[in-house]
Amino acid sequence: MMAEQTVAERTITLEVFRYRPEQESEPTFQTYEIPYREDWVVLDALNYIKDSVDGSLTYRWSCRMGVCGSCGMMVNGVPKLTCSTFLKDYYPHPIRIEPLANFPVARDLAIVLDDFMAKLVHVRPWIIRRQEEPLEAGEYRQTPEELDRYKHFSMCINCMLCYAACPIYGLEPEFVGPAAIALAQRYNLDSRDQGGRERMGILSTHEGIWACTLVGECTTVCPAEVDPAGAIQQAKLASALGWLRRVLVPWGNK
Amino acid sequence: MRAYSRPTEFNWWLTNRTYFFFVVRELTSVLIAAYMVFLLVLLRRLAAGPEAYAAYLRFLGSPGMLLFHLAALAAALYHSITWFRLAPMAITLRVRGRRVPGATVVAANYAAWLVVSLVVAWIVLRS
Numbered sequence A: 001m002m003a004e005q006t007v008a009e010r011t012i013t014l015e016v017f018r019y020r021p022e023q024e025s026e027p028t029f030q031t032y033e034i035p036y037r038e039d040w041v042v043l044d045a046l047n048y049i050k051d052s053v054d055g056s057l058t059y060r061w062s063c064r065m066g067v068c069g070s071c072g073m074m075v076n077g078v079p080k081l082t083c084s085t086f087l088k089d090y091y092p093h094p095i096r097i098e099p100l101a102n103f104p105v106a107r108d109l110a111i112v113l114d115d116f117m118a119k120l121v122h123v124r125p126w127i128i129r130r131q132e133e134p135l136e137a138g139e140y141r142q143t144p145e146e147l148d149r150y151k152h153f154s155m156c157i158n159c160m161l162c163y164a165a166c167p168i169y170g171l172e173p174e175f176v177g178p179a180a181i182a183l184a185q186r187y188n189l190d191s192r193d194q195g196g197r198e199r200m201g202i203l204s205t206h207e208g209i210w211a212c213t214l215v216g217e218c219t220t221v222c223p224a225e226v227d228p229a230g231a232i233q234q235a236k237l238a239s240a241l242g243w244l245r246r247v248l249v250p251w252g253n254k
Numbered sequence B: 001m002r003a004y005s006r007p008t009e010f011n012w013w014l015t016n017r018t019y020f021f022f023v024v025r026e027l028t029s030v031l032i033a034a035y036m037v038f039l040l041v042l043l044r045r046l047a048a049g050p051e052a053y054a055a056y057l058r059f060l061g062s063p064g065m066l067l068f069h070l071a072a073l074a075a076a077l078y079h080s081i082t083w084f085r086l087a088p089m090a091i092t093l094r095v096r097g098r099r100v101p102g103a104t105v106v107a108a109n110y111a112a113w114l115v116v117s118l119v120v121a122w123i124v125l126r127s
Helices: A002-009 A042-053 A114-121 A144-154 A161-165 A167-171 A178-187 A196-203 A217-221 A230-249 B017-048 B050-060 B061-091 B101-123
Strands: A011-018 A030-037 A072-075 A076-081 A097-100 A105-107
Touching: A011 A042, A042 A097, A072 A161, A076 A161, A076 B017, A097 A161, A144 A178, A161 A178, A161 A217, A167 A178, A167 A217, A178 A196, A178 A230, A196 A230, A217 B017, A230 B061, B017 B050, B017 B061, B050 B061, B061 B101
Parallel strands: A011 A097
Antiparallel strands: A011 A030, A072 A076, A072 A097
């Protein structure tokens, strides 16, 4: 019992970004000193504040196991899923928690994600067929090798950490961005899909793949190992080769 | 709803090692472009006759220009090496259904670089 109590007395400081539009026009930082537990993640600490210290703190979370992608925040300036970021990796130093960078802030740690949602739909992330087969023809079959070509690009959980890590998106908000392009590339590489050319018309633009100058930080912060930077470079290569083919073999294209 | 937009700070590229190395890689192009300009002027001087060419060579041999060329060489090396390191991201080769490992792609890039350098060295040095 005694040992448990000493452990409970240890505390950690959280500096939390606050923005309450009805009472302030500029954000502020609020400091909370809360009990330190070795098995707590940053999200546990925020839930402790919300439940026991300050019920007005606003943030998003759901699954608390790295699947839903809703608890992404800046932890000491780095985009992280707060459900898998442990306090013990920062203790005894204070931790600064901010909303995901490059997005407008709706309230406290909750960002406005309309732009990302619009971009996801913009790249047509679904299987496009020139002509749908009739139902009687059965399903579109795929070998494990064909699945393997795009599978890792399909693991995205839409957490938007890659957008928060991308300085290009910060400087040029029109940029379609890492996750949306990775998702588009996931369909481009799918053997059942025939919409590659249609999608390339959207992707191979200044706001699309060519805005990317390969910083690579999107891939570094990705919690699902999607490698969006790789997806964008591969789309660039495919687009450049397509252009070369059109120039060298003008009769080769319908 | 009145959303708050945080402006990108001027010093964003100093906040993270990857950002810093990236911006340095982009800036190396300035030195490489300047080197190209001197190279093009060299060609013009060559066309202008042996005296003009010799005078320009003396100018290129001055300590300041030597320093510039060393800096341009360092920039070119930095750019090439960091670029080769990123090559496996763009190039996904498959041999008999298996993805060629990134290290092999990088090694192939270095090998191609070596071959091209040897060909250039042979052309320059054979006389």
